[in-house]
Amino acid sequence: MAASAVASVDRPFDPGWWTGRSDQDGAGDTTRYHERVSPWTGDSRAGIGLIGFACDEGVRRNGGRTGAADGPAAFRRALANLAVHHGAPVYDCGDVACAGGALEAAQLRLAAAVCGIAGRTALPIVLGGGHEVAYGTWLGIADARPGAHLLIVNFDAHFDLRAGREATSGTPFRQIAEECGRRRIPFSYVCLGISRPSNTAALFSRAAALNVEFWRDEELHRQALSSVDDRLQQRIAACDGVYLTIDLDVLPGEKAPGVSAPAARGVSLDIVEHLAATVAKSGKLLGADIAELNPAFDRDTLTARVAARLVDGIVMAAHPPI
């Protein structure tokens, strides 16, 4: 690997990750992602920088169903064959992995990788991994933009504001709130898709104490979409940059079965796509991740396909077709 690649990854780019069908019989643009993706180098500038976070130690510590460490590989397989309808370069920076349960160290390596990409004006998109990915992604963005007022937009059935001695997949936004305090920057957290029965009253109280703005899953229906969209745009206008994170367990369990905690209700994919695009096309998106893809519990690679479609939609909104 070239010395200019991202130093903090544990598995460098492997061309074997990006294989798929190639259409050589027709005229016109037949590009698919596996033909667009190239390794990140020190010369890479604008574009999309994919990083895998092959880790489910946070899920294990949280008592969930492990398997999300294999999420990045499943995600790449699903994205590889999707047709490309934008002109943005797409780079693969490799994987950060979590060996021997050393989650905190893996989060710091992820942060270094994200910071390196965001600092080159590229858009880092991290492929989880459990939702413990969020602390690493946010840290990398915050390090790339010292002092900036960052808005967190999280699509999730859970607040992930749990207290506790150690980091898990249920603690990242509480950890971020504490780090914002240490850095003397605002903690601005919007959460879309909260399932009331899946979060204790204590967690709702913590969310209120931290001024978290949230919509419950049952509030995110089509009739409410334009007012939620307006409010989201107001929040985006009031910050310097946005970190977008999507926990796939925000979707209905039948749409995203390959997660640690499938949702009994969930928010429909069209609502999530619409609001995620609002964030991506704002011009303020600094980084994103997609969490909890667990191929061990997936059906017909459906969850991986949904994850790939969501990321393609974010890329399309951030980089309109040229």
Ligand SMILES: [Mn+2]
């Ligand atoms: Mn989550």
